[in-house]
Amino acid sequence: MTQPALAGTPGPDVTAPVPRAAAARAAERLPAVAWWLFAALPAGLALLAAVRAPRMHVLLDYWHVFAKITDDNGRLLLGQVFTYHLDQPFVVPSLLFYADAAWFGGDNRVLTVLSVLLLAVAVVALRTMLPKHPARDALTAALAWLLFSSHATELWLQGTNGISWVPAVTSCAIAVACAHRGRLAGAAAAAVVGCLCFGAALPIWFVLAFVAWLRGESRLRIALPAAAGVVVLGAWWLTKPAGTQSGATAAFDPDGRLSVVTAAVGGLWSADVAVVAVIAGGCTLALLGLLLRRTVTARPAADAGWAGLALYAFALAAMLALGRTTANVPGGNVGLISRYVLVAALATSALTVLATLHRPQWPHRYVVAAVVTLALVTHAIGGAKADEVRRSYAPLGLAAVALRVDAPAALEALHIQRAAAPAARALGAYPFSSAFTLGCHGPELGSHVDLSTAQPVRGALDAPPAAPGAIVTGWVAVDGTPPDCILVTDPAGTVTGGGTAGLPLPAGSAAASGATAWQATAGPMAGPPTVLAAHGGRLFRIG
Known part of the structure; x- marks a missing residue:
C-alpha cells in the first residue's frame, strides 16, 4: 500500500510534463535505415525482373536501329548514329545498342539492368533536392516507389524500351537537380546528354530557365537556357524527317490529345481503364496548379526544382499528346502504355514533395501514412499492367529462332529486320552465339x-x-503442363526449327482441357515438316 506523504514533504508534481520515452519518439519517426530498406524494395524487384528478363532482344526498334548503324561485317557506321529514330535524336541509345552487341553478346539483360541502375541514379538526383525535413527519408522512399512502379515493367523486361526512355529522363532529373542548386554548367551538360538520348529531353532547357527564374537568378542565367531551348527545338524541327513517323493520328482532335495528357499524368492509378487515369491526371494537375500558385508568387528556394520537375512532366505529357496520340493501343489511350508511366511518376513525385513542404503543420505520422499508402496502392494497381506486358512479350520469344534459322516470313510477321542478321552474326551477338538454345534440354538445331x-x-x-x-x-x-519446347524437323528427323509453348490460348479455342498454345518456325527443308513437343526427355508428335 502506498504511504501518504508526510506533512511538509513535497509529493509528486502531477502537473509537470512527463518526458517522452525513447520508444515513443521512435514510433513517431521510423528509423532512417527502415526507410532506406523500404525504398530499396521496389528497386530490388525491378532489378530481379531485369536479371531474369529474356536474353533475346525481341522489339523491332532494336533491330531497326541495329541494322541502320552497322554494316554486314558488324562495323559501326558512326554517321548513322546521328540520324533520327522515330523522328527523334537517338545517339546514346544507338551507341548502347551497338556496345551491347559488340561487347556483351547482344544480351538484352545487360540493357535492362542498366535501365534499372539509371533509374536509381534519377532517384538519388531527386533526393538531393529534398531540404532538411523530418520527412526527407519518407519522401525518398516515395520517389523510389513511384519511379520503380510495377506499371513501368516493360522498361526492365526489354532493354530497347528502357534505353530509349530512361537515359533521357535520368539526364533531365540530374539537370533539374543541378539547376535547383544554381549549378547552371552541370545542368546544361546533363541537358545536352539528355538531348542526345531521346526527344523526351528536348523541353528540359525551358524547365531550366523556369527553375532559374524561381530562384531569382540573373536575367542572363534565365535567358541562356531559354535561348538554348529555342535553338535546340528549331534545329530539331528543321532537320527531322517529314511526315508522321510513329503511326500517330494527324487529325486536329483536341479532345483525344487532352485525354492523352491527363491519362499520362494519372497513369499510376489505372492499369487499363483510360477514364480512371484521365480523372486521376486531371486531379493531379489541379493540385499541382494550386501548389505552384504559391511557388510562383512567393518563390521559396526549396520549391524551385520540384516546380521544374512538375513542368517537365507536363511537357512530356504534352509531347505524347502531340506526337503519339492514337486509338490503336490497349485501353485506347497511349498514355496508359507502360513506359510512359514515368510521366505520372515525375508529376506525382513533384506533387507529393510540394504538398509536404507547403504543409509543415501536418503531423509526421500523416506523411508516413500517405507515403506508404501511395507506394503500395499504385504498385498494386500496376500489377495488372505488368502481367499484360509479360503476356504481350511472350509470343515475341520466337524471334530468336526466326533469326537463327533465317525464316523470312516469320521475321516479317515479328517485325524483325532481316538485314540485321549479318552484322549480328559477325559480332557473335545472340542468337548467333553459343548461348543460343531451343530450350529442349537436349535436341538443338541440326540435331537428329x-x-x-x-x-x-x-x-x-x-x-x-x-x-x-x-x-x-x-x-x-x-x-x-506446358512442354519444354517445340521442335520442327524435316522428314528425316533433322531439327530445322523450333518454338515456344505455354502461350495463352486464343479466345474461342476448341483446345482440350489443360492445353496451351504454341508457335514455331523453321528454316528451309525438303519435304513437309514434322512438329514435335519435347517434354521431360520425351517427344510427342503434334498433328
Missing part, C-alpha cells in the same frame, strides 16, 4: 531425332505453313 519414338498427344496445328519460314501455331496438352 528418331521420329519413330515420338508418342501421340492431344494437340493440333492450326494450319499448315503458308510459306517457307512462316510461323506455325497450334495447341498441345502434355501431362497438364
Whole structure:
C-alpha cells in the first residue's frame, strides 16, 4: 500500500510534463535505415525482373536501329548514329545498342539492368533536392516507389524500351537537380546528354530557365537556357524527317490529345481503364496548379526544382499528346502504355514533395501514412499492367529462332529486320552465339531425332505453313503442363526449327482441357515438316 506523504514533504508534481520515452519518439519517426530498406524494395524487384528478363532482344526498334548503324561485317557506321529514330535524336541509345552487341553478346539483360541502375541514379538526383525535413527519408522512399512502379515493367523486361526512355529522363532529373542548386554548367551538360538520348529531353532547357527564374537568378542565367531551348527545338524541327513517323493520328482532335495528357499524368492509378487515369491526371494537375500558385508568387528556394520537375512532366505529357496520340493501343489511350508511366511518376513525385513542404503543420505520422499508402496502392494497381506486358512479350520469344534459322516470313510477321542478321552474326551477338538454345534440354538445331519414338498427344496445328519460314501455331496438352519446347524437323528427323509453348490460348479455342498454345518456325527443308513437343526427355508428335 502506498504511504501518504508526510506533512511538509513535497509529493509528486502531477502537473509537470512527463518526458517522452525513447520508444515513443521512435514510433513517431521510423528509423532512417527502415526507410532506406523500404525504398530499396521496389528497386530490388525491378532489378530481379531485369536479371531474369529474356536474353533475346525481341522489339523491332532494336533491330531497326541495329541494322541502320552497322554494316554486314558488324562495323559501326558512326554517321548513322546521328540520324533520327522515330523522328527523334537517338545517339546514346544507338551507341548502347551497338556496345551491347559488340561487347556483351547482344544480351538484352545487360540493357535492362542498366535501365534499372539509371533509374536509381534519377532517384538519388531527386533526393538531393529534398531540404532538411523530418520527412526527407519518407519522401525518398516515395520517389523510389513511384519511379520503380510495377506499371513501368516493360522498361526492365526489354532493354530497347528502357534505353530509349530512361537515359533521357535520368539526364533531365540530374539537370533539374543541378539547376535547383544554381549549378547552371552541370545542368546544361546533363541537358545536352539528355538531348542526345531521346526527344523526351528536348523541353528540359525551358524547365531550366523556369527553375532559374524561381530562384531569382540573373536575367542572363534565365535567358541562356531559354535561348538554348529555342535553338535546340528549331534545329530539331528543321532537320527531322517529314511526315508522321510513329503511326500517330494527324487529325486536329483536341479532345483525344487532352485525354492523352491527363491519362499520362494519372497513369499510376489505372492499369487499363483510360477514364480512371484521365480523372486521376486531371486531379493531379489541379493540385499541382494550386501548389505552384504559391511557388510562383512567393518563390521559396526549396520549391524551385520540384516546380521544374512538375513542368517537365507536363511537357512530356504534352509531347505524347502531340506526337503519339492514337486509338490503336490497349485501353485506347497511349498514355496508359507502360513506359510512359514515368510521366505520372515525375508529376506525382513533384506533387507529393510540394504538398509536404507547403504543409509543415501536418503531423509526421500523416506523411508516413500517405507515403506508404501511395507506394503500395499504385504498385498494386500496376500489377495488372505488368502481367499484360509479360503476356504481350511472350509470343515475341520466337524471334530468336526466326533469326537463327533465317525464316523470312516469320521475321516479317515479328517485325524483325532481316538485314540485321549479318552484322549480328559477325559480332557473335545472340542468337548467333553459343548461348543460343531451343530450350529442349537436349535436341538443338541440326540435331537428329528418331521420329519413330515420338508418342501421340492431344494437340493440333492450326494450319499448315503458308510459306517457307512462316510461323506455325497450334495447341498441345502434355501431362497438364506446358512442354519444354517445340521442335520442327524435316522428314528425316533433322531439327530445322523450333518454338515456344505455354502461350495463352486464343479466345474461342476448341483446345482440350489443360492445353496451351504454341508457335514455331523453321528454316528451309525438303519435304513437309514434322512438329514435335519435347517434354521431360520425351517427344510427342503434334498433328
